[in-house]
Structure formats: structure tokens, C-alpha cells
Amino acid sequence: MIQSNTVLSRYTTILFLGVKSNTYIINGVINVLVQNxxxxxxxxxxxxxxxxxxxxxxxxxxxxxxxxxxxxxxxxxxxxxxxxxxxxxxxxxxxxxxxxxxxxxxxxxxxxxxxxxxxxxxxxxxxxxxxxxxxxxxxxxxxxxxxxxxxxxxxxxxxxxxxxxxxxxxxxxxxxxxxxxxxxxxxxxxxxxxxxxxxxRQIPQIKNMPTIVITGYPNVGKSTILSRITSSRPKIETYPFTTKNLEIGILEKNYVKYQVIDTPGLLDRPLHKRNNIEKKAIHALKHVADSIIHVIDPTGRCGYPEDKQEKLYQEIKQTFKKTPITKAYNKKDLHKKETKEGHSISAKTGEGIEKLLEETIKPIEIEKPWEKYQK
The missing domain is CATH 1.20.120.1190 (Four Helix Bundle (Hemerythrin (Met), subunit A))
Structure with a gap:
């Protein structure tokens, strides 16, 4: 504010450092007021x-x-x-x-x-x-x-x-x-x-919280796992470039809330079958996933042989190199196969689910991603 005893003289408009500005000479001192x-x-x-x-x-x-x-x-x-x-x-x-x-x-x-x-x-x-x-x-x-x-x-x-x-x-x-x-x-x-x-407006709205992404071929039991481990009915969000939606539920464990995302139509088939735009949309999920559950159906009833499912698992590992992945062999109630890695579970009966969650959440608790979300 210019005080009453201030002498204001001469007013010009100039370019100051390439920006339009007003120049005032106040008591013999040049003052530059930059206009945006x-x-x-x-x-x-x-x-x-x-x-x-x-x-x-x-x-x-x-x-x-x-x-x-x-x-x-x-x-x-x-x-x-x-x-x-x-x-x-x-x-x-x-x-x-x-x-x-x-x-x-x-x-x-x-x-x-x-x-x-x-x-x-x-x-x-x-x-x-x-x-x-x-x-x-x-x-x-x-x-x-x-x-x-x-x-x-x-x-x-x-x-x-x-x-x-x-x-x-x-x-x-x-x-x-x-x-x-x-x-x-x-x-x-x-x-x-x-x-x-x-x-x-078609871009899905993802909550600002630690996130678990569920991947795997269609019909392996991903949506059943989501429904079993989350407390409420999954929210449906559209995802660009696909005819399918993201299904998002909330899991609370050890007083911490986790966002769990099922990805039908996205991470359920090999990347080489995607066009460039679809690949970019999939890669965007790398910024969201703090941990991944990859589901395999060893019975083959999903319509895909186990070797193909294992190849998709390897692709997911390559795509999400920095994200911990827990492998879940579902439909334990229908087979007696022993697994050398991962967890044998039954999404239908709930058997093995608790242990799977503990393994999935463990690396998230170590990293404590909720601290970065609170900043």
C-alpha cells in the first residue's frame, strides 16, 4: 500500500524479463509490478x-x-x-x-x-x-x-x-x-x-490408501476372493479402453484399511495380445499396486491350462517388478495338489484365506505405504 506521504510519479507499461509489467517511480525508486x-x-x-x-x-x-x-x-x-x-x-x-x-x-x-x-x-x-x-x-x-x-x-x-x-x-x-x-x-x-x-470422467477413482491388486485368468475365482476378504459389496469403476470394470473392495486388517482391486478384462491375459494403448493403461496400475495376489486354478476348470496360467504369472512378475506378488492356488476343495510355492486356498470355503492375507500384507506392513499417503 502506498502511504500518503509517498510521491508517485511516472507510470509506464514495459516488458520486464519478457513479462508485461507496470513500472512506478516512487520517491525516486523504480518499482516493477509484474502482471501475469x-x-x-x-x-x-x-x-x-x-x-x-x-x-x-x-x-x-x-x-x-x-x-x-x-x-x-x-x-x-x-x-x-x-x-x-x-x-x-x-x-x-x-x-x-x-x-x-x-x-x-x-x-x-x-x-x-x-x-x-x-x-x-x-x-x-x-x-x-x-x-x-x-x-x-x-x-x-x-x-x-x-x-x-x-x-x-x-x-x-x-x-x-x-x-x-x-x-x-x-x-x-x-x-x-x-x-x-x-x-x-x-x-x-x-x-x-x-x-x-x-x-x-471414465478414468476410475482410486482411493488414497494401501492397495492390493488381484490378477489371474478369468474364472479362477478372483471375484470370489474379493468378496470373501472385503467387508462390503465391491464398488464398480469403469476402466478406459476395456469393456470391463475394476471391482474395488475395502479390507481392514490390524487396524489398517486396504483397497483391494479385482481387474477383470485387464490383467487376465498375456500382454502380447494387447495393443499399445491397452498396455499403457495396464502399466498405470504399477503406480497403485502395493502388493499383488495372483490366482491360479490348478483344476483347469476355468478353461485355461495351468501352464498358460503360470506364463501369465511370469508376465505379471515382469510387469510389476517392484511389487511383491503372492501366488494363490484356488479351488483347494476340488483338488489335492501339493504346491511348492504360493498358498493353496479355497475361495468358496475360505480355507487358507487368512494365511494368504497375512503373506500378502506382510511386505506392505514393512514398507508402511500409508505413511506416504498421509503426507
């Missing part, structure tokens, strides 16, 4: 709703609002201006500009605010977002929306200055024309964000 560029302003707005590098509790992509149609937004703004301005005011035409421009400004600001800061996304979400959308293009699109938002403020500001040379009615008509022109200019950007929102 549109890109910086976009980042500032997004930073207000930054997520930590851990996964937030609220679904980040579900909060993104739909992008309005330009003509519909124009109609809403002008209608509100007609209805809410003070008809007895001498400056009622200027008030209409304020009301219309403010509505549009807040609608556009809401879009920018609700998009996550992509550079701050947890790796799991970033990898899936990068596979799903063009992140660089989306950033540029958000910058365009922020430019339009700033232009609404400019239109309001200029409407007052023009009163010296034009009538209020002329100013209002000119402002309305400029508002309409700006919104139609960003119409392609709004359409892009509408499609981007649809794609991002």
Missing part, C-alpha cells in the same frame, strides 16, 4: 484447486463441469441482464454489461477452476489421462478459456471509459457484440473440453 500473462493466470487459477501428488479423496475428474454452448450462454447472460438491471438507474445500460459479462466470466472461470492441474496429478492418473486425451492441447484450450474470461473484465472496464464519447445504449450494443464474438471464437475450445470431460 494469460498462461500464468490460468496456472494460478488452477493452482487454487491443485491436488497433492497423493490421490485425493474426492473424485477429481467427476467434478469437471460440462462446457456450455456459446449461444446458450449468450442467451442466459443477456436474459439475466434484462431481468436484473435497475430500470430506474441512469446507468442501466452499463449495468446490463456488468451483469452479462460477470455471468459469462464466472461460468468460464468455473471450467478452468475445476480442471485438475495436470502437472500435479498422481502418476496413475497422469498416465491414464495422457493415454486418454491430448494433455498439451487441453492446456492450450484452458488458456483460451481463461483469455475469454479476462476479456469479460476488459469489456466491463472499457464500457466506463467510453461514456465520454458515446451514449450508454451505443456502448451496450457494442459490448454485447464483442461478448458474442469472443464466445463464438472459443467455440472450438468449448467443444474440445466437452469431449475431454467425457473421456476423463
Amino acid at each position: 500473462t494469460e498462461k500464468q493466470q490460468t496456472n494460478q487459477i488452477q493452482n487454487n484447486s491443485k491436488t497433492n501428488k497423493t490421490m485425493e479423496k474426492k473424485p477429481m475428474f467427476k467434478k469437471i463441469p460440462d462446457s456450455p454452448e456459446p449461444d446458450q450462454l449468450i442467451d442466459r447472460a443477456f436474459k439475466k441482464a434484462r431481468q436484473e438491471h435497475n430500470q430506474k438507474s441512469k446507468t442501466k445500460e452499463i449495468e446490463k454489461i456488468h451483469i452479462a459479462a460477470d455471468l459469462i466470466k464466472h461460468e468460464l472461470e468455473k471450467i478452468v477452476n475445476k480442471y485438475p492441474n495436470f502437472d500435479q496429478l498422481p502418476e496413475f492418473y497422469y498416465d491414464l489421462a495422457a493415454t486418454t486425451i491430448d494433455i498439451d492441447k487441453t492446456k492450450k484450450t484452458l488458456a483460451s478459456i481463461n483469455w475469454a474470461r479476462n476479456m469479460m473484465e476488459t469489456i466491463i472496464s472499457k464500457s466506463h471509459k467510453k461514456r465520454k464519447t458515446k451514449t450508454d445504449l451505443e456502448i451496450r450494443k457494442e459490448a454485447y457484440g464483442r461478448i458474442s464474438s469472443i464466445l463464438r471464437e472459443i467455440e472450438p475450445d468449448l467443444k474440445h473440453l466437452k469431449q475431454t470431460r467425457k473421456k476423463l
